[in-house]
Amino acid sequence: xxxLTLVKRIQKINSTEATLGISEDxxxxxxxxxxxxxxxGGIPYDLTEGDLLAIFAQYGEVVDVNLVRDKASGKSKGxxxxxxxxxxxxxxxxxxxxxxxxxxxxxxxxHVNSYKRKEEEDEETEREKRDAHGICRSxxxxxxNRGSSCKFSHDExxxxxxxxGAKGSDRWGHDKYAAPPKSHLNSTNDKxxxxxxxxxxxxxxxxHFDAGHKMI
Numbered sequence: 045x046x047x048l049t050l051v052k053r054i055q056k057i058n059s060t061e062a063t064l065g066i067s068e069d070x071x072x073x074x075x076x077x078x079x080x081x082x083x084x085g086g087i088p089y090d091l092t093e094g095d096l097l098a099i100f101a102q103y104g105e106v107v108d109v110n111l112v113r114d115k116a117s118g119k120s121k122g123x124x125x126x127x128x129x130x131x132x133x134x135x136x137x138x139x140x141x142x143x144x145x146x147x148x149x150x151x152x153x154x155h156v157n158s159y160k161r162k163e164e165e166d167e168e169t170e171r172e173k174r175d176a177h178g179i180c181r182s183x184x185x186x187x188x189n190r191g192s193s194c195k196f197s198h199d200e201x202x203x204x205x206x207x208x209g210a211k212g213s214d215r216w217g218h219d220k221y222a223a224p225p226k227s228h229l230n231s232t233n234d235k236x237x238x239x240x241x242x243x244x245x246x247x248x249x250x251x252h253f254d255a256g257h258k259m260i
Contacts, residue, residue: 047085051143051152058139073135076155080107080131082138085123085152087111093124100126103140104133125159 061071068074084096093109100106108127113120128134134155142153180196182188 047152048150050154051150054138054142054152054154058142073138073155076134076157077131079156079158080129080134081125081127081156081159082134083123083152083154083156084126085154086149087120087122087124087151088147088149089120089122090147091120096124096126099146100128100137100141103128103136105129125156
């Protein structure tokens with residue numbers, strides 16, 4: 045839908061509610077009572093975060109301004125997300141600044157039902173991927189030095205639930221496990237080789253033959 049059409053729609057809803065004397069609880073604003081963020085569109089490209097702060101601070105204390113910029117050039121894309129300390133300030137901003145003209149451009153100000161910064165979404169996605177790969181055993185022993193580049197989970201609660209812990213506090217004694225001696229491994233491999241030879245030397249009737257083809 046055209047941005048200007050959305051601006052006019054919000055203005056019409058606000059005008060209708062004012063005429064009818066709709067209460068705050070019954071207002072369309074009540075749907076967004078749990079979100080302190082507003083969306084701002086149609087922003088002149090020359091405006092900075094400081095400029096937005098000056099404009100929107102008229103209606104409450106602003107605690108976050110995310111002016112979306114192009115990653116390559118750093119230039120503004122003309123829209124932003126802004127948060128107030130008091131959610132009720134979003135109602136004042138939407139009612140008074142939606143449709144306002146700033147440097148010759150009409151801005152759109154609307155509520156945001158749920159909002160997360162792109163960085164937060166990326167971080168959450170990466171955390172889900174690491175959790176899917178499983179627990180980092182080195183991290184459980186306090187030995188992982190890969191940090192955020194590690195593809196396994198570093199969730200401390202998950203690590204605690206496995207019965208593992210930091211180095212020196214192995215709950216189940218996993219680190220005390222000793223591998224079998226090489227002599228045992230060699231003898232086992234030798235036995236496997238003998239058994240393999242016997243299988244290859246077995247005749248059609250199931251009887252074995254030695255290297256000289258004599259029946260065993």
